[in-house]
Amino acid sequence: MRVAYLGPKGTFSEEAAHQFFSEPTNWVMYESIMDVLEAVYKEEVDKCIVPIENSIAGNIHMTVDGLLMYDLHIEADLIFTVSLHLIGNEDSDIHTIRTIRSISPAISQCRDFIMKHGFKCEYTDSTAKAVQLVKDASDNTIAAIASKRVAVDHGLKIIKREIQDNSMNHTRFIVVGKGLVESVEQKKTMMLINPNNEYPGVLSSILNVFSALGMNLTWIESRPTGKKLGTYRFLIESEVAQNDQRMVKAIRILETFEHQVHIVGSYSTTIL
Numbered sequence: 001m002r003v004a005y006l007g008p009k010g011t012f013s014e015e016a017a018h019q020f021f022s023e024p025t026n027w028v029m030y031e032s033i034m035d036v037l038e039a040v041y042k043e044e045v046d047k048c049i050v051p052i053e054n055s056i057a058g059n060i061h062m063t064v065d066g067l068l069m070y071d072l073h074i075e076a077d078l079i080f081t082v083s084l085h086l087i088g089n090e091d092s093d094i095h096t097i098r099t100i101r102s103i104s105p106a107i108s109q110c111r112d113f114i115m116k117h118g119f120k121c122e123y124t125d126s127t128a129k130a131v132q133l134v135k136d137a138s139d140n141t142i143a144a145i146a147s148k149r150v151a152v153d154h155g156l157k158i159i160k161r162e163i164q165d166n167s168m169n170h171t172r173f174i175v176v177g178k179g180l181v182e183s184v185e186q187k188k189t190m191m192l193i194n195p196n197n198e199y200p201g202v203l204s205s206i207l208n209v210f211s212a213l214g215m216n217l218t219w220i221e222s223r224p225t226g227k228k229l230g231t232y233r234f235l236i237e238s239e240v241a242q243n244d245q246r247m248v249k250a251i252r253i254l255e256t257f258e259h260q261v262h263i264v265g266s267y268s269t270t271i272l
């Protein structure tokens with residue numbers, strides 16, 4: 001099986017992928033989250049693993065948008081603990097650093113620390129890429145935010161450990177494939193709901209269907225339709241399996257109201 005993830009070597013995606021997949025796997029790295037998702041769409045790989053949500057920084061919009069753009073499906077999700085460190089060259093310390101580099105979700109997870117020190121931020125496509133750039137620059141004013149493992153692999157210095165705003169820092173990754181698979185263990189369902197029209201209370205009428213059927217929701221994200229300002233479609237995750245009678249009923253009711261419902265996946269969560 002070919003599985004894509006965000007490279008280069010040393011990203012959190014790599015750690016999550018290697019811990020999640022037990023069977024022999026041909027790993028393929030891509031330079032951005034969008035490229036990883038595109039590889040599944042173009043069938044260069046069978047599946048991929050990408051981060052979708054972080055407990056401090058919130059949802060990762062590039063993943064949500066890539067999922068929708070390429071019409072991909074979620075096969076599993078996993079929760080992974082992330083520790084972020086400030087990494088620099090040997091002659092750097094907290095007083096020499098002026099600029100920090102990392103991928104946007106990692107920078108967002110360390111906002112308090114960055115504000116406190118007044119650092120300038122530069123964005124990269126991954127944490128490991130930021131470390132590579134810091135090493136190549138060999139400049140004691142630039143540091144990266146990344147994992148301990150990638151600092152050790154590159155022989156760089158950990159200037160400050162655990163710089164995330166909250167010590168309990170979890171990232172949710174999803175395993176994504178092209179088609180909808182019937183997972184053996186379906187515990188949650190992700191739906192894309194396109195409202196039939198824009199009218200006052202349209203979202204509340206959709207949510208009422210789930211509430212009336214006693215279906216707990218675990219995630220909601222609205223993304224623009226791209227057609228008209230102020231119009232949205234909703235990604236909604238429920239703790240109910242796709243084949244559960246309540247889900248079948250909810251979809252039937254929503255479709256009666258002419259909302260479009262598309263199943264993005266039904267799966268179960270792994271805690272790594």
Ligand SMILES: O=C(O)C(=O)Cc1ccccc1
Nearest residue numbers: 011012013051106126127171
């Ligand atoms: O850049 C990485 O290392 C990634 O895998 C993306 C990411 C960044 C921050 C937290 C979790 C995943």
